[in-house]
Amino acid sequence: MNSEANATTASDSVFVYVTYIRSTPDALWTALTSRAFTERYWYGMHMESDWQAGSPWSLHFADGRVADEGEIVAADKPHRLVIRWRNVFRPELNEEGDSLCTLEIESAEQVVRLTVTHRVERPGSKFIEAVSGGWPRILSNLKTLLETGEVLMPLVATGA
Template sequence: MHHDKHEHEHEHAAVQAESVFVYVTFIGTTPDDLWTALTSRAYTERYWFGMHHECDWQAGSPWSLRFADGRIADSGAIQQADAPRALVIRWRNMFRPELHAEGDSLCTIEIEPVEQAVKLTVTHKLPQPHSLFIEAVAGGWPRILSNLKTLLETGEPLMPLVAGE
């Protein structure tokens, strides 16, 4: 009996050892248009507060997220690219030392048609408890994805401000 209890404690510890942020939204668009919005610079700059990705969106390729002035905010690599269904990015913060120190996170973006809309699920994980990076993206992702949803549905972003202004 004691052995079982110990195993259960170990499993519980494993669950606690990662930080996870999940955001789900439904957007009045198509999977292809959502994929384009997620991967094209012309779209990204409009809802990501002037920031853009540098990437060719192929599995194994390097990826970076850059400020309007070209400085690298985050970088990593594409682990999976299955247009227009799923994108997995190995993602590390590059401009805040305390976030950079936490190492790589994994961002999974899933796109699924649901009735007349598209379900977008963004899951961002980092393999340590109480991650400052996950806390930061938990504040950033809802703003970015709300902006994206509004842009796709109306043609204008919700909050057009540029990061750093």
């Protein structure tokens, strides 16, 4: 995986999602990295890390099983977070190897612009196809939670 998150080749599979949230960069960073926040908008799932470059990172189902794992590649609070990310619970996604997820937070007038770029260095990635359905739901929940105090879709992820 390239260490530069913005380097793309013709053989990469890439998903990009941009949303504007009525929040602050610090509040959004906290929502992205806090277990209590994450469990609310990520369907009961939570992330574990100390959010320092080089540290391990993992995403867990509500029952404690590991869904995804990897490493924090870069962390510039509250502006940029880059995670080397690998699915571990679906063999067909795990065999694709590591992906790189970059979350960029920028102030934009009275709101914050969040750009999520998820990339795998292979064409036709099933993992990118999966996150293309997941990220919009998760980020819609996050946006609604930050703006209203409630989530849009309070479902629980089972990993089935």
